[in-house]
Amino acid sequence: xxxxxxxxxxxxxxxxxxxxxxxxxxxxxxxxxxxxxxxxxxxxxxxxxxxxxxxxxxxxxxxxxxxxxxxxxxxxxxxxxxxxxxxxxxxxxxxxxxxxxxxxxxxxxxxxxxxxxxxxxxxxxxxxxxxxxxxxxxxxxxxxxxxxxxxxxxxxxxxxxxxxxxxxxxxxxxxxxxxxxxxxxxxxxxxxxxxxxxxxxxxxxxxxxxxxxxxxxxxxxxxxxxxxxxxxxxxxxxxxxxxxxxxxxxxxxxxxxxxxxxxxxxxxxxxxxxxxxxxxxxxxxxxxxxxxxxxxxxxxxxxxxxxxxxxxxxxxxxxxxxxxxxxxxxxxxx
Numbered sequence: 077x078x079x080x081x082x083x084x085x086x087x088x089x090x091x092x093x094x095x096x097x098x099x100x101x102x103x104x105x106x107x108x109x110x111x112x113x114x115x116x117x118x119x120x121x122x123x124x125x126x127x128x129x130x131x132x133x134x135x136x137x138x139x140x141x142x143x144x145x146x147x148x149x150x151x152x153x154x155x156x157x158x159x160x161x162x163x164x165x166x167x168x169x170x171x172x173x174x175x176x177x178x179x180x181x182x183x184x185x186x187x188x189x190x191x192x193x194x195x196x197x198x199x200x201x202x203x204x205x206x207x208x209x210x211x212x213x214x215x216x217x218x219x220x221x222x223x224x225x226x227x228x229x230x231x232x233x234x235x236x237x238x239x240x241x242x243x244x245x246x247x248x249x250x251x252x253x254x255x256x257x258x259x260x261x262x263x264x265x266x267x268x269x270x271x272x273x274x275x276x277x278x279x280x281x282x283x284x285x286x287x288x289x290x291x292x293x294x295x296x297x298x299x300x301x302x303x304x305x306x307x308x309x310x311x312x313x314x315x316x317x318x319x320x321x322x323x324x325x326x327x328x329x330x331x332x333x334x335x336x337x338x339x340x341x342x343x344x345x346x347x348x349x350x351x352x353x354x355x356x357x358x359x360x361x362x363x364x365x366x367x368x369x370x371x372x373x374x375x376x377x378x379x380x381x382x383x384x385x386x387x388x389x390x391x392x393x394x395x396x397x398x399x400x401x402x403x404x405x406x407x408x409x410x
Contacts, residue, residue: 077213079187079237082230088220089228090335093142093201094119095219096178100260101151103176103205108149111339115281117145120340122332123294124302125249128199131323132305134298135250135332151260158255163239164211167204167257174259176205176217180251181241188231191223199246199254204238211235222330278347279407286405299397303390310374310383321375324386329368337361344404353403360400363393 089095094113101108114120119141127133143153154174159166170177184197206215213234221227245254289295309320327333337360344357367389374382 079233081188082232084227084229086227088226090339092220093138096201096203097142097146099203099217099219100176104260104262106262111342113145114339115278115343116148117141118285118288120285120336121288121295122298124298124305128246128248131320132302132309134302134327137250139253146260150263152263154259156257158242158257160243164235167207170257171207176203178203178258179242180254182244182246185237185241187237189221191221199251214238282347282404286401289401299390299394318375321371325368325371328364328371333364334361350407353407356396356400356403360396363389363396
């Protein structure tokens with residue numbers, strides 16, 4: 077049997093890991109929407125670094141946010157090293173105990189989707205929730221396949237493909253969590269009558285994120301740090317500059333900034349944010365969308381004038397992001 081898609085869905089997660097944690101919560105019997113993982117896990121805070129290919133990235137601290145979001149939702153996150161000598165038996169035991177697990181994989185070995193076979197490999201998280209009796213293959217839930225039109229799916233994956241994808245190590249400055257299976261258990265099921273893990277509630281979650289933005293340099297300086305990394309990339313070889321521009325487009329418009337801000341819009345509305353905060357949020361979205369367009373223009377032209385406009389856009393983004401978090405802090409009493 078070859079790896080292949082079983083079912084394909086239009087609805088996708090914002091992020092592969094937070095989406096996968098939401099899947100695990102549902103399997104455990106208590107829904108936790110991905111938005112709640114972002115809210116409780118401080119997922120609207122971004123940092124800059126280098127991705128798995130050594131290119132600039134602007135990303136929230138994915139593993140930290142996912143684990144915090146689940147812990148603050150009253151789940152315990154379990155982590156077990158992959159037994160590469162006997163992965164089938166290990167997976168069977170884990171699924172018997174937890175019903176589903178997350179594993180980080182190298183997309184180079186995910187053969188069920190054309191986008192994985194035809195593009196540069198990257199780090200990705202999927203949920204494994206079934207293994208064949210003969211251990212020949214598993215079934216996975218892939219919450220975000222970033223194709224021209226993103227989708228999610230259930231897929232059959234040979235155990236050999238899964239093991240290769242989990243063992244072919246790939247890392248970035250924000251991700252270094254390969255080689256483990258991750259599972260969750262519901263603390264409320266063991267202690268009925270709990271609060272549901274919401275903590276101080278949505279306003280409290282946004283207050284905490286506003287406080288962390290100003291207290292932690294990695295968040296406060298993220299846009300400036302990202303700008304510096306991008307400018308270094310653009311000053312490199314023509315090939316590196318061109319690919320760096322495409323990566324800027326992906327991080328701005330497709331993968332992280334705009335999708336996360338759109339999720340944050342729902343959180344701000346649900347928390348009763350002020351008109352001022354909502355207007356600043358919309359301005360930030362517009363600037364990131366414009367940045368994506370400029371990145372594509374720079375990829376196509378290598379124009380100095382376009383590069384200057386990218387610099388100006390970074391200035392505006394830094395300013396509006398600071399003002400947004402100031403406004404959120406004022407809304408929520410921080």
